[in-house]
Amino acid sequence: MAEADIKKGLAGVVVDYTAVSKVNPETNSLLYRGYPVQELAATQPFEAVAYLLWHGELPTDEQLAELRAEERRHRALADNVRAAIDLLPLDAHPMDEVRTAVSVIGASDNSGSGSVLDAAGSPEENLERSIRLYAALPSIVAYGQRRRRGQEIVEPRDDLDYSANFLWMTFGEEADEVVVDAFNRSMILYAEHSFNASTFTARVITSTLSDLYSAVVGAIGALKGPLHGGANEAVLHIMSEIGSADNVVPWLDQALAEKRKIMGFGHRVYKRGDSRVPTMKAALDTLIEHYDRPDVAELYAKLESEFVSRKGIYPNLDYPSGPAYNLIGFDTLTFTPLFIASRVTGWTAHIMEQTASNALIRPLSAYNGADERHIEGYVPDAAELEAQERPEESA
Numbered sequence: 001m002a003e004a005d006i007k008k009g010l011a012g013v014v015v016d017y018t019a020v021s022k023v024n025p026e027t028n029s030l031l032y033r034g035y036p037v038q039e040l041a042a043t044q045p046f047e048a049v050a051y052l053l054w055h056g057e058l059p060t061d062e063q064l065a066e067l068r069a070e071e072r073r074h075r076a077l078a079d080n081v082r083a084a085i086d087l088l089p090l091d092a093h094p095m096d097e098v099r100t101a102v103s104v105i106g107a108s109d110n111s112g113s114g115s116v117l118d119a120a121g122s123p124e125e126n127l128e129r130s131i132r133l134y135a136a137l138p139s140i141v142a143y144g145q146r147r148r149r150g151q152e153i154v155e156p157r158d159d160l161d162y163s164a165n166f167l168w169m170t171f172g173e174e175a176d177e178v179v180v181d182a183f184n185r186s187m188i189l190y191a192e193h194s195f196n197a198s199t200f201t202a203r204v205i206t207s208t209l210s211d212l213y214s215a216v217v218g219a220i221g222a223l224k225g226p227l228h229g230g231a232n233e234a235v236l237h238i239m240s241e242i243g244s245a246d247n248v249v250p251w252l253d254q255a256l257a258e259k260r261k262i263m264g265f266g267h268r269v270y271k272r273g274d275s276r277v278p279t280m281k282a283a284l285d286t287l288i289e290h291y292d293r294p295d296v297a298e299l300y301a302k303l304e305s306e307f308v309s310r311k312g313i314y315p316n317l318d319y320p321s322g323p324a325y326n327l328i329g330f331d332t333l334t335f336t337p338l339f340i341a342s343r344v345t346g347w348t349a350h351i352m353e354q355t356a357s358n359a360l361i362r363p364l365s366a367y368n369g370a371d372e373r374h375i376e377g378y379v380p381d382a383a384e385l386e387a388q389e390r391p392e393e394s395a
């Protein structure tokens with residue numbers, strides 16, 4: 001068998017153009033539509049960043065007010081979505097819960113003709129669907145956590161912006177400004193990251209001219225894995241296992257001896273550190289100070305320094321965001337759903353970009369299975385003999 005030039009995991013393969021974001025490992029930078037993400041996190045509400053990702057420009061005051069009004073209109077948890085969530089067992093993973101909720105929203109959207117020929121939708125329909133999902137996800141995530149805790153649903157508040165309302169619906173009390181600010185920054189930092197696994201999944205699904213909801217459902221499935229979004233949950237599991245800074249060295253000795261992956265470290269593209277980490281770490285520091293938890297800072301710093309010095313592998317965004325969400329009070333299993341609530345903006349921007357310049361995504365594979373063989377006594381019919389006369393490239 002001839003050796004094929006396989007790029008395992010598509011590592012290093014450039015598959016298409018995108019104008020949504022630029023990840024540059026050389027300069028350790030990340031641009032959303034040209035703007036450094038750090039500048040956006042320091043100056044913008046998440047709503048403005050969502051607008052930027054969808055439209056390519058930051059909104060004027062009027063455009064932002066319009067988006068905020070529309071977001072408020074679609075905040076409340078729809079009855080059928082709540083009913084579907086309530087059917088799920090309480091120990092279902094929240095990622096499965098959110099995935100199901102998005103499916104229900106998609107199945108209930110009767111815009112378009114209903115035919116598969118029309119599934120991909122117009123740019124206007126897809127923008128409308130994107131805003132609806134973006135608006136609905138906080139109530140889904142918040143309700144999920146409250147349901148697991150045996151608490152009553154908290155209705156959205158029209159006088160609060162996206163991040164403050166998200167925290168209100170989750171905890172039933174108004175969050176301090178420093179907490180809202182840290183949370184808003186995390187939403188911005190998680191919003192977009194070029195052709196990561198979940199975004200690429202969304203683009204593959206979109207490339208078949210399927211609908212936006214199906215692409216988001218698929219993306220949620222890809223995000224759940226601990227090599228991708230699930231790592232923010234996994235970081236907290238690891239930190240709980242370690243317990244305190246004193247235990248880092250023995251814990252790490254054993255984890256490395258067992259060849260375990262240390263969650264929240266490493267990245268396919270960034271090899272010298274993730275561009276978003278310093279901004280998220282600064283947000284974590286404000287939370288550590290606010291909640292007076294120096295023990296978290298000690299454990300964070302000790303694990304980072306030990307792991308980096310031993311392996312030369314740096315933290316990714318999930319490393320500071322895991323403990324940040326823990327300090328805010330989110331349950332560990334809710335962390336990756338928070339990632340969904342943010343990343344739905346990037347996913348949908350990519351879905352619209354893919355639709356606007358589509359080509360079916362269908363790579364080739366090199367076959368390394370059993371040699372051709374036949375069922376004993378089988379006699380090919382005429383159709384099969386005819387097909388064999390027209391051999392195609394194997395794939």
Ligand SMILES: CC(=O)SCCNC(=O)CCNC(=O)[C@H](O)C(C)(C)COP(=O)(O)OP(=O)(O)OC[C@H]1O[C@@H](n2cnc3c(N)ncnc32)[C@H](O)[C@@H]1OP(=O)(O)O
Pocket residue numbers: 009226227228229231260261262263264265266267268269313316317318
């Ligand atoms: C928002 C995000 O999605 S960011 C990513 C979140 N994911 C995680 O934090 C999970 C932990 N990290 C990882 O598993 C990896 O770093 C990935 C999957 C993110 C990127 O990995 P890849 O580019 O595919 O590199 P790969 O996994 O092959 O790692 C290369 C080497 O570094 C090692 N390595 C990479 N990351 C880690 C880690 N976190 N812990 C231990 N070893 C690691 C690998 O074991 C491998 O070693 P080897 O060459 O001796 O086999």
Ligand SMILES: O=C([O-])CC(=O)C(=O)O
Pocket residue numbers: 190192193195196197228267268269316317
């Ligand atoms: O880019 C990646 O591979 C993963 C990542 O950091 C993200 O999706 O935010």
